[in-house]
Structures are given as structure tokens and as C-alpha cells.
Amino acid sequence: MKVCYIIGAGQFGDGLPRPFEEDLVIACDGGFKHCIQKGIRVDMAVGDFDSLGYVPEHPHVVALPPEKDDTDTGWAMKEGWKRGYREFVFYGVTGGRISHTMANVQLLSDLAAKGGHGVLIGEGVWYRVIFNEEIVFEKEEEGYLSVFCLGDEARGVYEKGLKYELDDAKLTKEYPVGVSNEFLGRESRVEVKEGMLLLIGEKKREY
Numbered sequence: 001m002k003v004c005y006i007i008g009a010g011q012f013g014d015g016l017p018r019p020f021e022e023d024l025v026i027a028c029d030g031g032f033k034h035c036i037q038k039g040i041r042v043d044m045a046v047g048d049f050d051s052l053g054y055v056p057e058h059p060h061v062v063a064l065p066p067e068k069d070d071t072d073t074g075w076a077m078k079e080g081w082k083r084g085y086r087e088f089v090f091y092g093v094t095g096g097r098i099s100h101t102m103a104n105v106q107l108l109s110d111l112a113a114k115g116g117h118g119v120l121i122g123e124g125v126w127y128r129v130i131f132n133e134e135i136v137f138e139k140e141e142e143g144y145l146s147v148f149c150l151g152d153e154a155r156g157v158y159e160k161g162l163k164y165e166l167d168d169a170k171l172t173k174e175y176p177v178g179v180s181n182e183f184l185g186r187e188s189r190v191e192v193k194e195g196m197l198l199l200i201g202e203k204k205r206e207y
Helices: 031-038 072-082 098-113
Strands: 003-007 024-028 044-047 061-063 087-091 117-121 125-131 134-137 144-160 166-172 188-202
Touching: 003 031, 003 072, 024 031, 024 072, 031 044, 044 072, 072 087, 072 098, 087 098, 098 117, 098 125, 098 188, 125 134
Parallel strands: 003 024, 003 087, 024 044, 044 061, 087 117
Antiparallel strands: 117 125, 125 188, 134 188, 144 166, 144 188
């Protein structure tokens, strides 16, 4: 399935995008510099370019006004959606100002509500949102997994193949019962029958 990669100016995180020909890569503001430094192709550059400090010379540039309702990342996501993309991978959109990270989590929620999927890739962390669906993790997945309710409540929550399992549970926004579960080197899954969940995967760190 074709993927829309959105590259921001924040903490770049783990790995690199490996776009295929049919994929779309949108660099947002200072994310253009990330792409140049890391050898990532850019299909479109967008933003008000306050972070980058200049408007890049590129055949497909969209200069946005500094005062706008959409963030640069939000505008890029909407553009990808208009072009028919339903799978999104975001790099450089975490770290720095927590308000921007939270805004990008909300973008994941918007995608999930419309039937799309997205993941934010940070440094030692990733974020996903699922809505009335199941996500399966391969046995190679490692680290911690935390699950939070987005909305008043989430019903029919299952966590299987993890260190701590849930069976037809109800999660609410008031109590973080899903914090710090662990992958065990086997296939695992998280499902929500009714509602929206934020999933946060974190690498284990040695102190």
C-alpha cells in the first residue's frame, strides 16, 4: 500500500524513510533540511519556513502564511489525504515543544477516525492511534507498550501476547491502567471494539 511520508523539523528519531516510487514525501519547513542531510528525496516542500529560514529551491514548494489554522504538518497530512493516501508515516514531529507533539497525536486521531492509519516515529518511541480495530505486532517487536483511552471510554479492549493481558476491558480517560506493558518476543495484539486508543511504544533504556 502506498505511503505518505511527512518529515518535520523536530527530533528525527529512529531509522530513515525508504519511499518507493508510488509513495509521497512531503518536507515541512525545517524538515527539508533533515531530508537534504539524510539523502531523503523530497516530492513537495511546504511551510511558512520560519524554522528553515528560507524558501527552498524546489520545483514543488507551497509557502504557507505564518498565521493559519493548520500546522505545517496538518496541512501536509490533508494534502496527502486529498491525493488518495491513507497510510502515513511521520518523522521529525516529536521532541522539542510538547504542544507540537500533542498536536501531531491529534492528527493521528483524525486519520484513524476517517479510516486511515499513521505512526509518529521519534527517538526511541513511536505513537499510533487505533479506532474500532485491531493491530498485530510481530514477535520481533521489543520494549514497552502503553495504551491510553482517547475519548470518554473505550470498550472491548483486548491485549494479548504481552506481559500483562486484558480481556474485554473498559478503559477511560481518567485512569491510566494501560501504562508500561511489555513485549515478550512473541506475536501480540491490541484490539478495541468500540472507541479510540493511543498506543505508545518505547525502547527499554539502561540507566
